[in-house]
Amino acid sequence: MVQTVINEKPRQYLEVLKDYQRLIRLEVEKRHAVIESATPLNRSLGDQIVNTLRARYGDDVTTEFRTNPELLGGLRIKIGNNVLDGSVRNRLNRLQEKF
Amino acid sequence: MSAFLEELESTIAGLQTETTRTNVGTVREVGDGVAKIEGLSDVMLNEMLEFPGGLYGLALNLEETEVGAILLGEYTEITEGMEVRTTGRLLSVPVGKGLLGRVVNALGQPIDGKGPIRAEETYPVEKIAPGIIKRQSVTVPVQTGIMAVDAMIPIGRGQRELIIGDRATGKSTVALDTIISQAKLNREAEEGRNKNHKPLYCIYVAVGQKNMSVARTIDTLDKAGALPYTIIVSAPAAESATNQYLAPYAGTAMGEWFMNNGMDALIIYDDLTKHAAAYRQVSLVLRRPSGREAYPGDVFYLHSRLLERSARLSEKEGGGSLTALPFIETQAGDVSAYIPTNVISITDGQIYLETDLFYQGVRPAISVGISVSRVGSAAQIKAIKQVAGTTKLDLAQFRDLQAFAQFGSDVDPGTRKKLDRGQRIVELFKQGQHDPLPVEVQVVLLFAMQKGYFDDVAVDKVRDCKTKLRDFFQTRQEGILKQIVDKRAIDKELEGALHAAIKDFKTFYRP
Numbered sequence: 030m031v032q033t034v035i036n037e038k039p040r041q042y043l044e045v046l047k048d049y050q051r052l053i054r055l056e057v058e059k060r061h062a063v064i065e066s067a068t069p070l071n072r073s074l075g076d077q078i079v080n081t082l083r084a085r086y087g088d089d090v091t092t093e094f095r096t097n098p099e100l101l102g103g104l105r106i107k108i109g110n111n112v113l114d115g116s117v118r119n120r121l122n123r124l125q126e127k128f
Numbered sequence: 129m130s131a132f133l134e135e136l137e138s139t140i141a142g143l144q145t146e147t148t149r150t151n152v153g154t155v156r157e158v159g160d161g162v163a164k165i166e167g168l169s170d171v172m173l174n175e176m177l178e179f180p181g182g183l184y185g186l187a188l189n190l191e192e193t194e195v196g197a198i199l200l201g202e203y204t205e206i207t208e209g210m211e212v213r214t215t216g217r218l219l220s221v222p223v224g225k226g227l228l229g230r231v232v233n234a235l236g237q238p239i240d241g242k243g244p245i246r247a248e249e250t251y252p253v254e255k256i257a258p259g260i261i262k263r264q265s266v267t268v269p270v271q272t273g274i275m276a277v278d279a280m281i282p283i284g285r286g287q288r289e290l291i292i293g294d295r296a297t298g299k300s301t302v303a304l305d306t307i308i309s310q311a312k313l314n315r316e317a318e319e320g321r322n323k324n325h326k327p328l329y330c331i332y333v334a335v336g337q338k339n340m341s342v343a344r345t346i347d348t349l350d351k352a353g354a355l356p357y358t359i360i361v362s363a364p365a366a367e368s369a370t371n372q373y374l375a376p377y378a379g380t381a382m383g384e385w386f387m388n389n390g391m392d393a394l395i396i397y398d399d400l401t402k403h404a405a406a407y408r409q410v411s412l413v414l415r416r417p418s419g420r421e422a423y424p425g426d427v428f429y430l431h432s433r434l435l436e437r438s439a440r441l442s443e444k445e446g447g448g449s450l451t452a453l454p455f456i457e458t459q460a461g462d463v464s465a466y467i468p469t470n471v472i473s474i475t476d477g478q479i480y481l482e483t484d485l486f487y488q489g490v491r492p493a494i495s496v497g498i499s500v501s502r503v504g505s506a507a508q509i510k511a512i513k514q515v516a517g518t519t520k521l522d523l524a525q526f527r528d529l530q531a532f533a534q535f536g537s538d539v540d541p542g543t544r545k546k547l548d549r550g551q552r553i554v555e556l557f558k559q560g561q562h563d564p565l566p567v568e569v570q571v572v573l574l575f576a577m578q579k580g581y582f583d584d585v586a587v588d589k590v591r592d593c594k595t596k597l598r599d600f601f602q603t604r605q606e607g608i609l610k611q612i613v614d615k616r617a618i619d620k621e622l623e624g625a626l627h628a629a630i631k632d633f634k635t636f637y638r639p
Contacts, residue, residue: 055166055193107152110169115147123148124140 062092062108067100067116082108151214153195155179158206160413161368165195165212174254178213181205185212186219186370189414196414198370200235218254221378222247223385228329231346231360234375236382239362240346251381253374257436264442269507270328270394270451273309273564274302276494276557279516279574280523281479284507285328285392286440286449290471292456292463293481297493299455300341301561302479303396304348306453307332309564310394311354322613328451329386330354331395333361333379335372336402352562365402369413372406380437383450387439390446395438399455400431404467421466428470435474477501491558496523510617512567515574519553526550552582555590568612569598575618576630593637600633 031049034042062082064075079092086108097105100116107113153167163185171177177185177197183206189196199206200219221236224247231240238245266284283289291299307330314329316322332349334342342362349355359382363375376397386393397403404427411424419425431454438452454475456468461482463472472478479499486493505513525546532539533547556577559565565573573594576582585593601609608625615622 052193058167059169110151110153110167112150112152113147114150119148 057091059109060087060089060091062086062090062106063095064092065095065097065100065105065107065116067096067098067102069096070094078104078106082106153212155206155208155210155212156194158199158203158208161199161203161370161410162413163197163199163203163206163212165197166193168195168212168214171195171214174218176215176217176219178215179203179206180210184215184219188410189416198373198410198414199368200370200374218252219374220250220252221381222249223251223382224248227359227382229356229358231362232378234361234363234367234371234378236378249385251385253377253381254433255381255384255437257433258439258441258445262439262441262445264440264447266440266449266503266507268326268392268449269509270306271309271313271567272302272306273312273566274305274492274559275565275570275573276492276496276559277302277479278508278567278570279512279557280496280520281477281494281499281501282504282508282512283451283453283501284440284503285394285451286438287477287501287503287507288435288438288452288454288475289501290454290456290475290478291481292458292468292472292478293493294458294461294483297481297483297486298491299457299481300345300398302481302492303332303398303453303455304345305562305564306330306394307349307358307396308352308354308562309566311349311352311357312564312566314357315353324613324616326392327357328392328394329357329359331359331361331379331383331393333363333376333395333397335363335375335397335399336365336406337362337398339364339366348562369406369409372403373410376400376403376434380434380450384437387441387448387450388446390448392449392451394451394453397434397452397454399457400471401455401457401467404430423466427467428474431471432474435471476503489558490554491561494557496520497527509567511571511612511615512574514618515571515578518578519574522546522549523553526553548583548587551587552585552590553577555587556582556594558591565598566609568609569601571612571618572601572609572626572630573597575626579627579630581630581634596637597630597633601629605629 031046034046064078075094082090082092100118102117103115105112105114105116151168151170153165155163156166157164171187171190173187173190175187177187179185183199183201183203185197185199187195187197222245226246230238230242230245233239266286268285270283270285272278272283277283291302293299310328310330313322313325314327317325317327332345342364346360349358361375361379363372379395383393383395404423407427407430408423412418416424435452435454438450440449441447454471456471458465458468477500480495481493482495485495529543529547532543556573576597582590582593608629611622
């Protein structure tokens, strides 16, 4: 379809393509998981997490591993727009809020 | 000491901190007090969003791929790519008696430097108005202390009365005089001198005003001793359009607390024209389609949902009330413009203030002919009804004949009488600033006018005579005044006493 648009060149086709690109990006992001940990995870743990996510959210989940020392410990998984935060940093922040 | 430590340890141990699940989005665009956010798939309309740095925003535009949110506070630190969280909460403000005597901003935070506010409860800023079954009709008056209003365009508790006029016609003065008059009555009721008066707390919402005007208002109220019964919600012109848009709703939430707890409150919106302009700015930046005069399509709903929350609740719900006095500023007296006609159709009556009358010296510059109160005499005590019943009619007849008075032509005795009486009534209703008249004094003055005691006083001496008559009754005839307050109606005995007292005054009155 994109090729047809480039060939036909209707009015404002560049804006149409840019908007389409944005929509695709948003769709892809919905299925993308970012797994953050304080220290690099070992292989088996990483695979376990990916399998659980695939079981929960579907097979087309793309994953990315990052390390973030600020977390101090635990995991922070962002899948699409939902964030599951079990990091030590988060627990400390929530303790602070409760007081 | 160790017991304290143990308690602390057990409290910490008892705290649950499990994994949290939040919904987030990313800021794509920020500017003009509005942020466009991608993501936030679980967001709800009007939900509070949390930005990094403790800033909050309100989600107003829910589109297919993004959310438009207005920012509540200093937004210069927000950049593209920041993560935004949903909170699942509605915007709420602190409410309760702890707010009396304080000056707060649109979010309920104190700005008078008198320390934090002790509030037990918070109420949501947006709330659905009470339904039909929960309401009761308006029968108790709000004594504004302004004779023209209390006699001819009476306001009741639970009513919405619009105050409309050009700039500098005395709108704010009407509001301030009402607050001062109520504060006096509240104090009297507290000290036990007036058992018929149920306390009325006032909330003054200043939207888009100059900082200096708000400061002057606070000063006036402070000097008159009215501040302990007043809450001031201030969103002056220097604040963001968001704060100006939210301030009236925040004030209404505070008023609703009084209403829901069986108490009476009065809220003054000064003024709704600037509120509509702030909402227009917010809507246009959110790219909502604009309509007539560039206002968004729901500008009527903006004001109707605000004013519908003022009501008088039935006895089953506690019997509380919230009276609203919205202000509208017209341009060159044009009351058929968009926003004025909207608000006129929402309120239960309007008080017109005209510049012509103001410059002629008639202050308060209330145009009695076109001002109306749809609650009317249902909200007057019997005494005032007895003496003021014919006054409006007399004034209307006077206005019709005023053209003849200008030419000074020979008129028949009937017309002459009407003209003379009318001129004196106009003089009687002139009142100074911040000098509210208690209802019993108003009854005496109107009684004297009705029975013809002012007819032999020269027109330019009527004000002087009125002042002296008032002083006479307040110093020498306190008994009669107290009787009027207690009986709330003029019976034969009281009528006789009034006649005697006024005749007594007239014998030694020298202009």
